[in-house]
Amino acid sequence: MKCINIASIPGDGIGREVVPQAERVLKAVAEVHGGLDFQFRSFPWSCEYYLEHGVMMPEDGLEQLKPHDAIFLGAVGNQHLVPDHISLWGLLIQIRREFEQSINMRPAKQLAGIQSPLLNPKDFDLVVIRENSEGEYSSIGGRIHQNEDEVAIQNAVFTRKGTERPMRYAFELAAKRRGHVTSATKSNGIVYSMPFWDQVFEEVSQEYPSIKTDSQHIDALAAFFVTKPAAFDVIVASNLFGDILTDIGAAIMGSIGIAPAANINVNGKYPSMFEPVHGSAPDIVGKGLANPIGQIWTAKMMLDHFGEAELGTYLLDAIESVTAKGIVTADLGGSYSTEDVTNAIIEEVKRKS
Template identity: 75%
Template sequence: MKQLKIANIPGDGIGKEVVAAATDILKTVSEVHGGLKFEFTEFQWDCRYYLEHGAMMPEDGMERLSQFDGIFLGAVGDPNLVPDHVSLWGLLIKIRREFEQSINLRPAKVIKGIRSPLLNPKDFDIMVVRENSEGEYSSIGGSMYRGDDEIAIQNAVFSRKATERAMRFAFELAKKRNGHVTSATKSNGIIYSMPFWDRVFEDVAKDYPDIQADSQHIDALAAFFVTQPDRFDVIVASNLFGDILTDLGAAIMGSIGIAPAANINVNGKYPSMFEPVHGSAPDIAGKGVANPIGQIWTAKMMLDHFGEEELGSVLLNTIESVTNDGFLTRDIGGRHTTQDVTDEIIARLKKN
């Protein structure tokens, strides 16, 4: 039997509710289908922890997390308690950077029973591979002066190593899907980093002659996400472009509350981390109305990462059967609670 040690970090707000829901579902998957056992350890590292200790995690936090096979994260941040840049850089981004989680995967597809705001979504099924370690989100820059003379400089950093790594990941993923990779660029306006990005993409594409490859400027690509989302398969994008595209992907699915994500360490040195795209939503925290599907779909991505694609497919199909039968939270036009949706998914998993 395969045993997986998972560090649960529910985080703030609705993270506590949806992580609990998705953990119950993962336990059900392992109980019903056998061959897999999860051992969960929970860490209450959140903004209230920061208020008490002056940090988002203890000094040995990263060392403790390194002992796990994976990290299951809920949501980070409560601006009413701690500024977002403090909470994010102290926990989420710290884990991403120090554990070399250089790839961020975010799918967007039509989910049965959830109405897309698009008139004709045509069953789109997109996977965005976002470079997750540098690019526009590098921490290089600075500011000087104040008042009318104030200046802020933010440097974007693109290395061939990280750029090529994300692109090769995208091409390898396309082999398992529909054989098409689109590069998100803006080389007609950003004169150094994006032409470099294009050159690396062209070099990598030569090693994959059986994969269809094309490039789209990010502004046009954003428009095509709305008008022709079904034309895309795998999209590879820089840190900023990937971040924006995937929030748009969540919107055309029908709610950011259903969008999952995975932060992948590709060298095997450290655990990967799995988190939904949505935030902590402090306005609805504790009310029992949060949509658990983003976290549960994230659990499916974790199963896939550990080589349990068949179980992952069972879980996603079960989610879709539940949503298709109208078990929806209010953010997607329903009236059911977090627990209602969770209980129904568990019940159907036990019947399969």
């Protein structure tokens, strides 16, 4: 029996609703297929925790998380209670940085039964590999002077090591998919970091002669995500560009509520973290409207991460069997509750066994 110990951080808002539902699904997968045992330990860290303790997580929070095999995160943030820069940097980003989760992976595909807002999406199935540790989100810079003389400086940091990592990950992934990697750049407007990005991409691509490549400027690439998403396989992008592209990917799927993400530690020193792309959505908390698919899809990505790709595919097939029947939440035009959709996925998991 393979036991996987998971640290669950439901976090804020609907995170507290979708994380327990995804845990139910994982337990059902383990029960039906055997050989796996999931053990969950829940941590109450959130904006409410901050209001009570003055921190998003305790001083030894990372040490508490470190022994686990993976982290299951629901949502972080409630700007009505805590400013976003405090909540995110105090929990989500701190975990990403300190646990060296240098790769952010976000798939987007047309799910059966879900109407894309695109007129002809052509069954797109793509994955964005986003650099997750530096780039445009580097916390280097500052502000000086006041009033009309005030100046704000934000520095983007691109190291060779940090740039090569997501590129190699993207090429390795493409070798298992359709064999094509697209690089997101903007070297016609950003004069130092993006030409460097292009240079490293060209050098890394030489190590993978069987993989086809192309490079697209981010503004054109964002447009192509809308006009021809089926043309893409794996896209590698910097921190900011990847963040933007993946929200477009969620939108063309039909709802940000179904979009998953994985924050991958590639050296094995620390646990990786799996989270949906959606936020805490305080406006729908407690109404049974939260879409659990984004969180459940992250469970599929976690199974893949642990070498259980067959079970991961099995779970995604179960999700699509449910969406194909029209069993979806209100964000996708349905009338089913969070629990209804989860129950249907669990029934499908058991039926397929």
